[in-house]
Amino acid sequence: AQTVTQSQPEMSVQEAETVTLSCTYDTSESDYYLFWYKQPPSRQMILVIRQEAYKQQNATENRFSVNFQKAAKSFSLKISDSQLGDAAMYFCAYRSTGTASKLTFGTGTRLQVTL
Amino acid sequence: DTGVSQDPRHKITKRGQNVTFRCDPISEHNRLYWYRQTLGQGPEFLTYFQNEAQLEKSRLLSDRFSAERPKGSFSTLEIQRTEQGDSAMYLCASSIISGATNEKLFFGSGTQLSVL
Numbered sequence: 001a002q003t004v005t006q007s008q009p010e011m012s013v014q015e016a017e018t019v020t021l022s023c024t025y026d027t028s029e030s031d032y033y034l035f036w037y038k039q040p041p042s043r044q045m046i047l048v049i050r051q052e053a054y055k056q057q058n059a060t061e062n063r064f065s066v067n068f069q070k071a072a073k074s075f076s077l078k079i080s081d082s083q084l085g086d087a088a089m090y091f092c093a094y095r096s097t098g099t100a101s102k103l104t105f106g107t108g109t110r111l112q113v114t115l
Numbered sequence: 116d117t118g119v120s121q122d123p124r125h126k127i128t129k130r131g132q133n134v135t136f137r138c139d140p141i142s143e144h145n146r147l148y149w150y151r152q153t154l155g156q157g158p159e160f161l162t163y164f165q166n167e168a169q170l171e172k173s174r175l176l177s178d179r180f181s182a183e184r185p186k187g188s189f190s191t192l193e194i195q196r197t198e199q200g201d202s203a204m205y206l207c208a209s210s211i212i213s214g215a216t217n218e219k220l221f222f223g224s225g226t227q228l229s230v231l
Binding site: 043044100105108 | 150157159173224227
């Protein structure tokens with residue numbers, strides 16, 4: 001079974017600064033998907049960014065980018081120019097290919113953004 | 116597109132009672148998922164439907180849990196004889212599958228269940 005580990009329960013960043021959230025995972029599969037989801041106080045999980053394991057190029061979405069290290073099974077999220085609205089719980093998630101979206105989530109990192 | 120709607124937002128019940136939650140997916144989304152999220156944890160997969168067919172159930176879904184999706188539209192999740200360990204947030208998500216396109220889940224805001 002796959003596991004996802006987020007070792008940072010909480011992180012803090014100043015507005016306009018950059019922060020990196022860590023995620024590692026364990027799998028024996030060679031092809032899969034990785035995700036970062038944001039969960040604000042509204043509780044709705046929102047997809048931030050997605051990475052296909054077969055792609056060497058790191059995914060980017062505006063201020064959000066990932067550092068995907070397949071051999072190390074590491075998938076970190078970098079948030080640039082942090083904004084107050086980025087404050088939320090961030091979850092890293094894994095999904096096997098060829099299956100439905102049965103995601104395996106980590107335990108989350110709470111991101112605080114300060115002025 | 117009004118998003119995924121879940122009702123109720125909060126539910127408090129006594130141990131041993133039955134509860135039912137409802138999820139209305141985004142119109143025309145053919146897949147619907149249920150996840151459970153306990154305090155301090157990430158969501159865990161429970162079950163999913165493609166149209167009206169329930170295609171997979173997690174081992175987390177004990178016999179006291181039943182989910183339905185009549186006519187492939189809204190879905191209900193029922194928990195019978197609730198236990199304190201059932202206290203959690205129950206999240207619903209939907210997606211549209213068309214060919215080999217990437218599947219993107221759209222989540223609702225969840226139903227927070229508290230069993231006293």
